[in-house]
Amino acid sequence: GESVGLHLPTLSVQEGDNSIINCAYSNSASDYFIWYKQESGKGPQFIIDIRSNMDKRQGQRVTVLLNKTVKHLSLQIAATQPGDSAVYFCAEKADFNKFYFGSGTKLNVKP
């Protein structure tokens, strides 16, 4: 299968600080990259996606950066809040609508 992995398994940040979650991917042919958030005991929820021909996309309090040269994806969360505490997964959309997920980064927001 495809390889989508994350650099850091756990990230702790202070409430109000910005968070940066990183992801490496291996399939250059993927046309979309996506970030999901998973709270404990629940299914993942879509956060934001980026098409492979873009290098940056912004949402509400979140920004996704794509560096195709080094096959790196990052999710930036501005003014991190306690409700942002969760596991974050990057995923890539490959052929035939198959999605491959990374192993996840746990974000802990300290009050």
Added chain:
Amino acid sequence: DGGITQSPKYLFRKEGQNVTLSCEQNLNHDAMYWYRQDPGQGLRLIYYSQIVNDFQKGDIAEGYSVSREKKESFPLTVTSAQKNPTAFYLCASIGHLTFTEAFFGQGTRLTVV
């Protein structure tokens, strides 16, 4: 409300038994997926279906079977051939208009006893 529903939330299976996990969606989505999640790990694709009466194996299909007789339903059977079935199972669906936004169910936690 539109959504995707998995049942049961918790399931216990004796060794050697087959069990079926239910997944139903009322989002009118064509594509449906089954993923397995082990503690501290990402999601691994078991099976997926792009259309009714058609499905494809994912990366870890051995020991699992699926059917797609209706657009709304994509049940997963964990057979006795699956040697390590204890895991969290997630079902997802995707519409053709929002083709990167997968909607996930709440998951079924399967435990072999």
